[in-house]
Amino acid sequence: MNHPTDPHKMIQASTPAGTNPGYMPGFGNDFETEALPGALPQGMNSPQRCNYGLYGEQLSGTAFTANPPERTWCYRIRPSVKHSHRYDKINLPYWKSAPCVDPDVTSLGQYRWDPVAHTQDGLTWLTGMRTMTTAGDVNTQVGMASHIYLVTESMVDDYFFSADSELLVVPQEGRLRFATELGIIDLEPKEIAILPRGLVYRVEVLEGPARGFVCENYGQKFELPGRGPIGANCMANPRDFKAPIAAYEDREVPSTVTVKWCGQFHTTKIGQSPLDVVAWHGNYAPYKYDLRTYCPVGAILFDHPDPSIFTVLTAPSGQPGTANIDFVLFRERWMVAEDTFRPPWYHKNIMSELMGNIYGQYDAKPQGFVPGGMSLHNMMLPHGPDQDAFDNASNSNLGPDKLDNTMSFMIETRFPQHLTSFAATEAPLQDDYIDCWTSLEKKFDGTPGKK
Ligand SMILES: [Fe+2]
DSSP: OOOOOOGGGOOOOOSSOSSOTTEEESSSOOEEEESSTTOSOSSOSOOSSOGGGOEEEEEESSOTTSSSOOEEEEEESSOGGGGOOOOEEEOOTTOOOSSOOOTTOOOOSEEEEOOOOOOSSOOOTTTTEEEEEEEEEGGGTEEEEEEEEEEOSOOSSEEEEESSOEEEEEEEEEEEEEEETTEEEEEOTTEEEEEOTTOOEEEEEEEEEEEEEEEEEOSSOOBOOOOGGGOSSSBSOGGGEEEEOOOOOOOOSOEEEEEEETTEEEEEEESSOSOOEEEEEESOOOEEEEGGGOBOOOOSSSSOOOGGGGEEEEEEEEETTEEEEEEEEEEEEEEOOSSOOOSOOOBOOSSEEEEEEEEEOBTTBSSSOOTTOEEEEOTTOOBOOOHHHHHHHHHSOOSOEEEEEEEEEEEEESSOOEEOHIIIIISOBOTTGGGGGTTOOOOOOSOTTOO
């Protein structure tokens, strides 16, 4: 005789279930997390008195009336007004914001850089930021900047937030810890992190020296691209994005908060750590993503799709289909297209394309585009495979072929990118990059059938 299942016999998973310790899975979820039991109010946001004597405070990442609004409720030891005092302007000469058009610098062209080398200088997240390009206008909240970071020293009793931008961090070397108001994110190469506008954090070196790329997004937040006919699976899956669980410190030491605001930097002195959020809930939070979980989709019979097929995250510009920024990943994948020129085709593009190499070899440029290096193909400037890549792609036998040991990315923006003086004169610019197409010969002689 069958009895109904006894609910008391159900076996429950441990908490948290099925996810990485320290993180909660999902993209843009309405998360909730508390570092002390009962610190998070239930069923309401603003109780008359919060548990543990905490202060309730909302961090708004969108207008209140945006649909959907993005905001997070924090329950913290002190309200943020206690982490902000009078401001003194400081100079971080290598961190530039748009508009930054240097009359002595030519941005028209195709550019490629070797990795920016480390120096003997001790550099933090703030002093080690080296802006390469800027686009748009930070004051009108459109466009972006690209940076290389060189970090050898941890921030100590020193904190930062950018009111200007959301930061997309792409490590290439070393490991960093982002100790934020909303929890801890540890980051290493093959992962990326997003640090939202307004979030306070310090950056510690777990393994140095650390080098990588930053895309500073002045505009609307990054979101997952619409998959269209691809459907609900593949590309970047929402479950692989990880937001940190709540973490706080109750440390009363003289501290400094540096603020980036309308392209300028100011500091304020406070008497304690601002990382004092004991519990939070909401959908405005930092997160990380493991690029190895990106499932590429491509052509399985012939031809080469547009690179937008590899978009990981997109930041809209207000003009549908035309991104302020697309973050696009070129990773290991199989090439199977028949009778096809398989590398990226030659083209000109209204969008401006900045690329970085995380590791390995990129298929359109077997030489010269090395891990840690960057390239820029600016608005409407032609580019494509070099001579070696063209010859190989035109003459090789086309069986199934795995592109292995390769991970590069592209930051594509609708706005032209302007080189900084650092990118044009101090960074290791390859003067001979334009010559990679010089040896391409005319093959046409009017003979039909010739290939
Ligand atoms: Fe391109």
